[in-house]
Amino acid sequence: xxxxxxxxxxxxxxxxxxxxxxxxxxxxxxxxxxxxxxxxxxxxxxxxxxxxxxxxxxxxxxxxxxxxxxxxxxxxxxxxxxxxxxxxxxxxxxxxxxxxxxxxxxxxxxxxxxxxxxxxxxxxxxxxxxxxxxxxxxxxxxxxxxxxxxxxxxxxxxxxxxxxxxxxxxxxxxxxxxxxxxxxxxxxxxxxxxxxxxxxxxxxxxxxxxxxxxxxxxxxxxxxxxxxxxxxxxxxxxxxxxxxxxxxxxxxxxxxxxxxxxxxxxxxxxxxxxxxxxxxxxxxxxxxxxxxxxxxxxxxxxxxxxxxxxxxxxxxxxxxxxxxxxxxxxxxxxxxxxxxxxxxxxxxxxxxxxxxxxxxxxxxxxxxxxxxxxxxxxxxxxxxxxxxxxxxxxxxxxxxxxxxxxxxxxxxxxx
Amino acid sequence: xxxxxxxxxxxxxxxxxxxxxxxxxxxxxxxxxxxxxxxxxxxxxxxxxxxxxxxxxxxxxxxxxxxxxxxxxxxxxxxxxxxxxxxxxxxxxxxxxxxxxxxxxxxxxxxxxxxxxxxxxxxxxxxxxxxxxxxxxxxxxxxxxxxxxxxxxxxxxxxxxxxxxxxxxxxxxxxxxxxxxxxxxxxxxxxxxxxxxxxxxxxxxxxxxxxxxxxxxxxxxxxxxxxxxxxxxxxxxxxxxxxxxxxxxxxxxxxxxxxxxxxxxxxxxxxxxxxxxx
Numbered sequence: 001x002x003x004x005x006x007x008x009x010x011x012x013x014x015x016x017x018x019x020x021x022x023x024x025x026x027x028x029x030x031x032x033x034x035x036x037x038x039x040x041x042x043x044x045x046x047x048x049x050x051x052x053x054x055x056x057x058x059x060x061x062x063x064x065x066x067x068x069x070x071x072x073x074x075x076x077x078x079x080x081x082x083x084x085x086x087x088x089x090x091x092x093x094x095x096x097x098x099x100x101x102x103x104x105x106x107x108x109x110x111x112x113x114x115x116x117x118x119x120x121x122x123x124x125x126x127x128x129x130x131x132x133x134x135x136x137x138x139x140x141x142x143x144x145x146x147x148x149x150x151x152x153x154x155x156x157x158x159x160x161x162x163x164x165x166x167x168x169x170x171x172x173x174x175x176x177x178x179x180x181x182x183x184x185x186x187x188x189x190x191x192x193x194x195x196x197x198x199x200x201x202x203x204x205x206x207x208x209x210x211x212x213x214x215x216x217x218x219x220x221x222x223x224x225x226x227x228x229x230x231x232x233x234x235x236x237x238x239x240x241x242x243x244x245x246x247x248x249x250x251x252x253x254x255x256x257x258x259x260x261x262x263x264x265x266x267x268x269x270x271x272x273x274x275x276x277x278x279x280x281x282x283x284x285x286x287x288x289x290x291x292x293x294x295x296x297x298x299x300x301x302x303x304x305x306x307x308x309x310x311x312x313x314x315x316x317x318x319x320x321x322x323x324x325x326x327x328x329x330x331x332x333x334x335x336x337x338x339x340x341x342x343x344x345x346x347x348x349x350x351x352x353x354x355x356x357x358x359x360x361x362x363x364x365x366x367x368x369x370x371x372x373x374x375x376x377x378x379x380x381x382x383x384x385x386x387x388x389x390x391x392x393x394x395x396x397x398x399x400x401x402x403x404x405x406x407x408x409x410x411x412x413x414x415x
Numbered sequence: 416x417x418x419x420x421x422x423x424x425x426x427x428x429x430x431x432x433x434x435x436x437x438x439x440x441x442x443x444x445x446x447x448x449x450x451x452x453x454x455x456x457x458x459x460x461x462x463x464x465x466x467x468x469x470x471x472x473x474x475x476x477x478x479x480x481x482x483x484x485x486x487x488x489x490x491x492x493x494x495x496x497x498x499x500x501x502x503x504x505x506x507x508x509x510x511x512x513x514x515x516x517x518x519x520x521x522x523x524x525x526x527x528x529x530x531x532x533x534x535x536x537x538x539x540x541x542x543x544x545x546x547x548x549x550x551x552x553x554x555x556x557x558x559x560x561x562x563x564x565x566x567x568x569x570x571x572x573x574x575x576x577x578x579x580x581x582x583x584x585x586x587x588x589x590x591x592x593x594x595x596x597x598x599x600x601x602x603x604x605x606x607x608x609x610x611x612x613x614x615x616x617x618x619x620x621x622x623x624x625x626x627x628x629x630x631x632x633x634x635x636x637x638x639x640x641x642x643x644x645x646x647x648x649x650x651x652x653x654x655x656x657x658x659x660x661x662x663x664x665x666x667x668x669x670x671x672x673x674x675x676x677x678x679x680x681x682x683x684x685x686x687x688x689x690x691x692x693x
Contacts, residue, residue, distance in 0.1 A: 097529045105541055232673040234622060236629060237644065237665030240653040248656045255654045341532060349536030353629055357648060367537075371544055371631050379544050386537045394532055 022048040027191075090398045094391045101387055105380070106159045110152065141169060142377075168381040182366060183381045189258065190362035191389075192279070193351050197286045198344055198393070204287075205294025206336055210329045212295065213302035214321075224295055231292025236353040239285035243357070246281060253281050256359035282358045286350060293343055294336060301332035337401055341394040348386050419607070422685055429681045432674045439671050443491050446484025453482040453638055464659050471659040474650045482643060483663050489551060489637040493624045496555035498617030501562040505616075506609065508563070509570030510597050513578065530564035536626055543632040554634045558623050566612050573608055577601050607686050611679050618672040625668060640664045 026048045029041035121139060150158075162168055168179035205227070211217075212224040230238065247255035259274045305311065305328040314324050355364030363382055370378035423429050451457055454477060462472040470479040512523050539557060543549060577583065578601070586596050602609070621640075627633050628641025629648065643664040647653060652660045 093525075093528070096525070097532055100526075100529050101533050101538075105538070108542055108545075229673070232676060233669045234625060234644075234665055236626075237661075237668065240644075240647070240661050240665070243653045244656065244658060244661070248654060345532060345534040348534045349626065352536060353626060356630060367540060368630055371540070374544070376544065379541055383537045383541045386534055390532060390534050 086402050087399065090395060094395055098387065098391055102159075102163060102384070105383060106156060144169075162377075162380075163384060166381075168377040171375060171378055179375075179378050179381050182378070183363070183385055186361060186363045186366045187385060189360060190348075190351060190355065190364070193282060193286060193355070193360070193362065194344075194347060194389075197283065197290055197351075198340075198347055201287060201290035202294060202336075202340065202343075205291040206298045206329075206333060208291065209295040209298025210302050210325070210332065213299045213306065213328075214325050224299070227288075227292040227295050229292070230289050231295075233289060235286055235289040235350045236357045238289050239282065239354050239357045242281050242285050254278050255281075256357075258359075258361050278358075278360075282354050282360050285357075286347070286354055290343075290347065290350075294339075297339065298332060298336055301335060302328050305329075305332045334404065337397065337404060340397045341390070344393040344397075345390045348390060352386075419686055423682065426681060426685055429678065429685070432678045432681065435670060435674045436678070439487060439667060440491060442484055443487035447481075447488055450481035450484050451478045453477060453485045461655075461657050461660075470663055471657075473646070473660055474652065479660055479663065482638060483667065485638045486640045486643050486664060487667060489634070490621055490624060490640040492637075493551050493555045493558070493634065493639065494617050494621035496552060497558040497562065497620035497624070498613060500556065501559040501620065502566060502609070502613045502616045504559065505563040505566030505570055505612065506602075508567040510574055510602075512567070512571045513574035514593050514597065527564040527568050530561065531568075533561075535561045535623065539623070539627050540630065540632055543627060549633070549635045551634045551637050551639075554624060554627070555620070558620050558627075562616060562620060562623065566616060570605075570609070570612065573605050574601055577604060607682065611682060614675050614679050618675040622668065622672055640668055 023045070026041060026045035029044065121135065121142070166180050168183075171177050171179045171182055174182060208220070208224055208227060211220045215221075243255050246253045254277065256278075258278050259271060311324060311328055314327060319327075351362070352364035352367055354360070355362040356368045359365060363386065367379065367382055369375075370382065456476045457478050458468055458472045458476045460472065460474060460476050462468055462476070464471045468478055468480065470483060473479055473482070508523065512520050538561060542557060543554070546553065574597070583596060583600055586600050591599075624633060624639060625641030625644065628639050629644050631645055633639055633641050633645070644661070647661040647664070
């Protein structure tokens with residue numbers, strides 16, 4: 001019996017690891033819209049994610065077959081399995097958040113005394129070189145998209161239609177392209193900054209904070225102080241200083257862009273190396289300012305844990321310093337994990353600005369272009385994508401938290 | 416209360432940090448009266464710092480130091496208005512939530528969670544892009560609207576813990592209403608905490624203002640630090656190596672927010688008996 005149980009457990013683990021691999025592959029596909037369309041890779045991503053969450057459950061229910069198995073799985077989601085219940089609750093919260101935030105974005109313009117689209121139109125009309133015919137066609141295009149002459153409830157419906165079909169019309173600032181294709185092209189560039197920085201600052205910052213709480217080493221404390229000081233500086237301004245030192249004075253790195261303009265976007269090593277060369281400065285300006293975010297919290301939490309009874313007890317038992325530190329840090333990291341979503345939503349804003357500073361072709365630069373061209377549908381689309389990103393990151397952190405917390409984890413990998 | 420203030424004022428670190436903050440504020444208040452018109456072309460293009468132009472000139476030959484003083488004034492104005500109103504909303508909702516309980520508390524808790532998750536900057540960009548004219552006050556109110564939830568939450572939890580204390584029980588037994596208890600008993604006991612929240616609120620409002628101004632959606636009137644940085648970016652001053660133009664506005668931001676944050680740490684150190692250095 002025991003033997004059988006443990007094979008089931010390793011089977012689940014295998015499925016989980018495979019699925020994570022598939023998930024990373026699905027994320028990677030986003031970078032190559034020429035090979036596979038964004039819609040397809042998104043669908044693939046969602047499928048892989050669902051399989052990652054539910055796959056191990058199907059193995060757990062291997063004694064049932066066919067439709068019965070499916071029904072049992074569904075029942076589990078709401079009742080028995082603590083992990084599944086946890087996930088379901090989180091999904092509902094996120095859907096509610098998405099609904100509320102998008103509704104907020106829809107409603108706020110209507111609370112203003114003047115119709116916001118009239119403002120957009122009048123500002124477009126004030127642009128030099130705008131002919132009446134152009135403005136008329138623009139107005140027609142907006143009208144189809146927003147349904148301005150219809151009652152507000154229909155406009156609200158149209159808003160959700162835009163959200164679900166991801167159809168924000170043809171872009172104003174880059175005429176023949178659709179808004180969504182531009183946003184989806186920019187998305188991987190932004191992700192390539194956000195994801196590594198989100199993860200690396202968490203790891204490096206917490207390690208440094210944990211060290212600073214225990215060690216009396218001068219070097220570590222200097223590093224700690226530098227990280228905390230850098231954290232107070234505006235990241236985009238810090239980026240400018242890096243540009244001044246490393247691009248203008250030392251000429252080590254390029255001052256902007258993501259690749260040399262004479263290179264074609266491709267997968268060749270020459271292109272990738274060139275991107276990496278341009279990647280270093282924006283990465284550093286976000287990374288160095290972000291590490292301090294975690295240091296202070298981790299140091300405080302570790303010091304707090306250091307004074308608790310179980311640490312005294314394990315010291316009395318004669319545990320090595322390393323082991324004691326390990327215990328303290330394992331407990332200190334838990335509240336840090338709950339801070340990840342808030343840092344992600346701040347990080348997205350920071351990345352938008354840093355991209356603009358470096359001319360990195362991500363969502364930030366696109367936002368700036370949309371703002372200067374008064375391309376309101378584009379701004380809405382970018383908002384939708386960023387909120388989706390933040391909420392998805394939240395969900396991911398919740399799942400990770402579920403894994404760290406043994407009471408919830410039991411439901412996923414088995415007792 | 417007064418003993419705590421004297422305890423603070425005696426602290427060397429606190430004196431130093433407060434001095435820095437006051438110098439910056441004074442630069443913003445008094446500076447504009449003594450400098451040139453920040454929008455007047457007064458010299459050649461990109462003149463390096465000299466006795467005539469303390470921080471040189473910008474790409475149109477305008478005085479950078481004059482711009483900086485005006486920018487500090489307007490940035491701080493936005494910061495103070497946004498900071499105070501956000502803290503006000505937070506105290507009000509925090510107190511109401513702590514005392515209301517039940518469905519109201521639960522609902523508000525979900526709402527604050529939603530606000531905490533939402534990325535502030537993109538929301539502000541969406542809203543600000545719709546406004547053709549943005550005065551300093553409107554920008555400040557916008558920032559305040561999205562800055563209060565975390566404060567409301569922490570104030571609520573503070574009030575909840577104070578509610579369980581003996582002196583509150585005593586006040587309740589003596590027949591005071593909830594409103595009187597909150598205003599006369601609880602809030603005075605968390606003044607230090609409210610002060611901390613206010614400081615953080617102001618400094619984050621200043622930073623947020625500069626963030627939305629950098630992308631070109633800040634106040635359309637006035638001249639803020641973020642707007643200076645926006646001009647720097649638009650004219651690629653850093654790429655051209657004009658350090659006197661792009662370093663000062665950011666440096667002022669760093670020093671201002673950094674010293675405010677350190678002040679909160681010092682206050683916590685001095686007033687919190689558990690961490691007080693004797």
